Amino acid sequence: MSLELLITVFTCLLTLSLVIQTIEGMSLTRRSDVKDLWVWSIQKGDLRHTSPLIQSLFALIFEDKTHFVHLILRLCAALSLIIVPYSLTAIFLFISTVILLIRWRGAFNGGSDFMTLVTVTGLVIGTSASLFGDRDTAWTVAFWYITIHSVSSYFMSGAVKLFNQYWRHGSALTHFLDGGLYGPLTQRSLFKNPMVAKLASWGFILWEISFPVVLFDTELAKVYCVTAFIFHLLVFRFFGLNRFVWAWVTTFPAILYCAGRL
């Protein structure tokens, strides 16, 4: 696949991911349970080590109206990526993502926020470095940055499970599925069967730790990306983590570009 096509697919997927996150964020600003709980007058305590100027700046940024305007601008910036991914738009989205991380005390949805930051950083690298040099080289660096994070996310996740006896035994899978958003598992669930749980656990572990093989072969990379998509859909099915699906799928064009280039 050509670099140009993969850049286009990447920006479209990133747009989709950012739009979903931003629209969810906009709907949260109207909720009374958010207004009652996540009040900046309390959260500003997280910044008490900073100067009064910085505290005032964030107080202004997180005023209800300013925050809503910020989200509208973010939505427009995300949508504009489909037409032309400008460097300034990318930088705005990067700063916006960091601001939203601070709004939610470091993370709203854990890993999906972190992977979004990685992909937006990749966008900044690709668009900004293109201004100073060769566009292909700039996007190659951007895609490698994203690929290293994405591939290592699967590998690390598999490695820590491999070193955990409960994952090797299969009981950890049942434990986490029982605690999931759509849990607990019913008594008739397949995953209640210890042998099925053990086989599924080993399947996930081996698939995750073997993910770096995508770097050696393009065809393997395609197979792993399709499997990864199904894997993230399963995670959504049991844990409700919809943002993870789109945050990780956004990295697949980068993986497909880097595959076989080592």
Place this chain on the structure above:
Amino acid sequence: MALIKRGQDVTHPWLFLLRGFFPSWRFFDNPGPQPRLFVRVLSDPEHWSAWNMFIPRASFKLRNLFYNPENNLRLTEQTLVENLCLDLQALPEGESAATLVSYALTERLARRIARTLVSNQMMMAYQFEIRLLPGLGEDRSEDTLLVSPIIKEVDHVS
């Protein structure tokens, strides 16, 4: 570098707020003790409700793949409980938990849950606990990390 850095404790306030720059990519790695918020409510002068555990639960909807703010918010609230648990364990000797941002936010979360428990009845007071529920390890005991004072509804500041 980021992966090594994130493996250590994130203690500096800025590092905590910007921990997204140091992702660890360790998902569902440790089926150890799980911090949970428990809430009880006083709806008449004589009667406290039983302790109710907060656990995000929902029914599956395919459309949530594209729009899922409610459930994501509930999961964020559970993350808040986990952050409070970490803050409590790192709290210096003699310092009150009430000084923690995570405590103040959890108190509001507890109030919201308490109000759902009494529905139309009047709520006179509520109380919350942070307990560590046993994971898959050998230690099956439950540990109570924090018991809040009884919080009268008239004391609530919006």
